[in-house]
Amino acid sequence: MKKLIETMVKPLVDHPEDVRIETEESGNRVVCNLTVHxxxxxxxxxxxxxxxxxxxxxxxxxxxxxxxxxxxxxxxVD
Incomplete structure:
Protein backbone atom coordinates (compact mmCIF):
# COMPACT_ATOMS: atom_id res chain seq x y z
CA MET A 1 0.00 0.00 0.00
CA LYS A 2 2.87 2.34 0.77
CA LYS A 3 4.10 2.32 -2.84
CA LEU A 4 0.58 2.88 -4.18
CA ILE A 5 0.05 5.92 -1.95
CA GLU A 6 3.45 7.36 -2.92
CA THR A 7 2.65 6.87 -6.61
CA MET A 8 -0.60 8.82 -6.25
CA VAL A 9 0.60 11.61 -3.95
CA LYS A 10 4.05 12.56 -5.28
CA PRO A 11 2.79 13.98 -8.62
CA LEU A 12 0.26 16.15 -6.74
CA VAL A 13 2.71 17.99 -4.49
CA ASP A 14 5.42 20.62 -5.01
CA HIS A 15 7.79 18.92 -2.54
CA PRO A 16 7.74 15.18 -3.41
CA GLU A 17 10.90 14.57 -1.39
CA ASP A 18 8.93 15.40 1.79
CA VAL A 19 6.28 12.72 1.26
CA ARG A 20 6.48 10.21 4.11
CA ILE A 21 4.28 7.21 4.79
CA GLU A 22 4.46 5.33 8.06
CA THR A 23 2.56 2.07 8.37
CA GLU A 24 1.36 0.66 11.67
CA GLU A 25 -0.20 -2.78 11.86
CA SER A 26 -2.24 -3.97 14.83
CA GLY A 27 -4.54 -6.95 14.75
CA ASN A 28 -6.74 -6.75 11.69
CA ARG A 29 -6.10 -3.04 11.09
CA VAL A 30 -3.39 -1.31 9.04
CA VAL A 31 -2.97 2.44 9.54
CA CYS A 32 -1.03 4.44 6.95
CA ASN A 33 -0.02 7.91 8.16
CA LEU A 34 0.76 10.22 5.25
CA THR A 35 2.93 13.25 5.97
CA VAL A 36 3.66 15.93 3.36
CA HIS A 37 5.29 19.36 3.34
CA VAL A 77 -0.98 14.08 9.18
CA ASP A 78 0.08 17.70 9.35
Missing amino acids: PQDIGKVIGKQGRTAKAIRSIVYSAAGSQQDGKTIVVNI
Whole structure:
Protein backbone atom coordinates (compact mmCIF):
# COMPACT_ATOMS: atom_id res chain seq x y z
CA MET A 1 0.00 0.00 0.00
CA LYS A 2 2.87 2.34 0.77
CA LYS A 3 4.10 2.32 -2.84
CA LEU A 4 0.58 2.88 -4.18
CA ILE A 5 0.05 5.92 -1.95
CA GLU A 6 3.45 7.36 -2.92
CA THR A 7 2.65 6.87 -6.61
CA MET A 8 -0.60 8.82 -6.25
CA VAL A 9 0.60 11.61 -3.95
CA LYS A 10 4.05 12.56 -5.28
CA PRO A 11 2.79 13.98 -8.62
CA LEU A 12 0.26 16.15 -6.74
CA VAL A 13 2.71 17.99 -4.49
CA ASP A 14 5.42 20.62 -5.01
CA HIS A 15 7.79 18.92 -2.54
CA PRO A 16 7.74 15.18 -3.41
CA GLU A 17 10.90 14.57 -1.39
CA ASP A 18 8.93 15.40 1.79
CA VAL A 19 6.28 12.72 1.26
CA ARG A 20 6.48 10.21 4.11
CA ILE A 21 4.28 7.21 4.79
CA GLU A 22 4.46 5.33 8.06
CA THR A 23 2.56 2.07 8.37
CA GLU A 24 1.36 0.66 11.67
CA GLU A 25 -0.20 -2.78 11.86
CA SER A 26 -2.24 -3.97 14.83
CA GLY A 27 -4.54 -6.95 14.75
CA ASN A 28 -6.74 -6.75 11.69
CA ARG A 29 -6.10 -3.04 11.09
CA VAL A 30 -3.39 -1.31 9.04
CA VAL A 31 -2.97 2.44 9.54
CA CYS A 32 -1.03 4.44 6.95
CA ASN A 33 -0.02 7.91 8.16
CA LEU A 34 0.76 10.22 5.25
CA THR A 35 2.93 13.25 5.97
CA VAL A 36 3.66 15.93 3.36
CA HIS A 37 5.29 19.36 3.34
CA PRO A 38 3.05 21.93 5.11
CA GLN A 39 2.55 23.85 1.85
CA ASP A 40 1.23 20.71 0.15
CA ILE A 41 -1.47 19.74 2.66
CA GLY A 42 -4.18 21.56 0.70
CA LYS A 43 -3.22 19.83 -2.54
CA VAL A 44 -3.45 16.40 -0.96
CA ILE A 45 -6.77 17.12 0.75
CA GLY A 46 -8.32 18.98 -2.21
CA LYS A 47 -11.48 21.03 -2.32
CA GLN A 48 -13.95 19.73 0.25
CA GLY A 49 -11.66 16.72 0.78
CA ARG A 50 -12.29 15.26 -2.66
CA THR A 51 -8.66 14.37 -3.40
CA ALA A 52 -8.18 12.73 -0.01
CA LYS A 53 -11.41 10.79 -0.47
CA ALA A 54 -10.29 9.61 -3.91
CA ILE A 55 -6.91 8.47 -2.55
CA ARG A 56 -8.64 6.55 0.24
CA SER A 57 -11.10 4.95 -2.18
CA ILE A 58 -8.33 3.69 -4.44
CA VAL A 59 -6.31 2.36 -1.48
CA TYR A 60 -9.36 0.62 -0.01
CA SER A 61 -10.16 -0.98 -3.38
CA ALA A 62 -6.60 -2.19 -3.86
CA ALA A 63 -6.45 -3.44 -0.28
CA GLY A 64 -9.60 -5.48 -0.70
CA SER A 65 -7.82 -7.84 -3.05
CA GLN A 66 -4.44 -7.85 -1.28
CA GLN A 67 -5.09 -7.79 2.46
CA ASP A 68 -6.52 -10.82 4.22
CA GLY A 69 -9.57 -9.25 5.84
CA LYS A 70 -7.59 -6.34 7.23
CA THR A 71 -9.01 -2.83 7.43
CA ILE A 72 -6.88 -0.11 5.85
CA VAL A 73 -6.97 3.42 7.27
CA VAL A 74 -5.24 6.34 5.54
CA ASN A 75 -4.57 9.41 7.71
CA ILE A 76 -3.18 12.68 6.42
CA VAL A 77 -0.98 14.08 9.18
CA ASP A 78 0.08 17.70 9.35
